[in-house]
Amino acid sequence: MTEHSKIPLPGEPGSEPAPKTTVESSLLERASGAFGFDPFRAAPMPATLEEPVMKRARPVRRAETRDQAAAVASAEPAFMPSAEPIAERVAEKAPEPALPVSAAPRMVVQTDPIEPAVRFAGKRHALDRARLRERGIAVPEDGATALLEEFRIVKRQVLAAAHGDPAARRVLVTSPHSGEGKTFCATNLAIAMAGEKDGEVVLIDADFHKPSILATLGLPRAPGLMDALADPSLRVEDLVLATDIPGLFVLPAGGRDGPDGEWLASARTAEIFDRLTRGAPGRMLVFDSPPALAASPAADLARHVGQTILVCRADQTGRSALEDAVGLLGACTDIKLLLNAAHFSPSGRKFGTYYGHEG
Secondary structure (H helix, E strand, C coil): CCCHHHCCCCCCCCCCCCCCCCCCCCHHHHHHHHHCCCCCCCCCCCCCCCCCCCCCCCCCCCCCCHHHHHHHHHHCCCCCCCHHHHHHHHHHHCCCCCCCCCCCCCCCCCCCCCCCCCCCCCCEECCCHHHHHHCCCCCHHHCCCHHHHHHHHHHHHHHHHHCCCHHHHEEEEECCCCCCCHHHHHHHHHHHHHCCCCCEEEEEECCCCCCCHHHHHCCCCCCCHHHHHHCCCCCHHHHCEEECCCCEEEECCCCCCCCHHHHHCCHHHHHHHHHHCCCCCCEEEEEECCCCCCCCHHHHHCCCCCEEEEEEECCCCCHHHHHHHHHHCCCCCCEEEEEECCCCCCCCCCCCHHHCCCC
16 A cells, blocks of 8 residues: 555656646536537528428519510400400300290199179068067067077087088087977077178078978078979079078078988088088078988988087987987087076076066
8 A cells, every 4th residue: 555645746756747738728628528518509590591482373474674565465465345256155155035925935823713602682581570579589679688698608609619610500400309499499599690790691491391490480482492402403592581680591491392311312412502601601501400300301411511409308308319319410420409498597597687688
């Protein structure tokens, strides 16, 4: 082991000579030499930048001098608008000349013809008011009586069912047996309907063997429904009798005898009924037919109507009779029961007394 005291110091005799350097270096330079640091330099910058190439750009020809511009102008013909070449080009592409307005075909729109309303232009007959009161028929001039108020309630239900249904504008009034008040109810119902504003009603006597409408109203005998069914040359509207009650018309049963069931089942029956309401949406037809359990016309007429009022008399009409009558009138889907000659009301109602009339 060598003692430190025996190691010669630099410059002393016996020590190694120091290396000779020409230029003294800085501390950073010596650190760069020892550790390999590269000198820091900025990134090289180009002297000029290249212009970007325009995509889809069309070269524009420009004249560098006035002489060159004049040469270009003389070489290319200037655009001069002229009607003649344009007219020639248009004439080449124009379609064939159109037809004159008078000769051009026109589109014809087919529309359903509006049929005029069938009017009843017959002679107006005055009803015997005394006869009406004697037979218990409502008289419009007598005001709001108990009888008229009762049938106004029935009328409202019938008119409500007929709203929007052309078939329901035909109402059949019948009963299971005779003597139950079908003619009485049909006549009063027709008079109540005639009181509607802008409304009309045709009371049709369809009881060909025992007609009673003309006798009830005091009208003269005249041809009617059976004559129109048997004779195609007759127009049914010419057989309708007008009355002095506004809106009330009567079609008699007619004076001809024949198989009424066969006539009512024919196609002409539907034509006649359609004609009576043609062009008049506010017109109602009320049929007074024979009793349902006594003759066949009631069942035949049920096929042509939209409503049936089956009259039953209080303390007289039996339940079995009602059930049999409803079965025969099954062709009509809307059958209403009307109780006639009822003298007792559990609620104690007395129509007409509010207006000063006792029923």
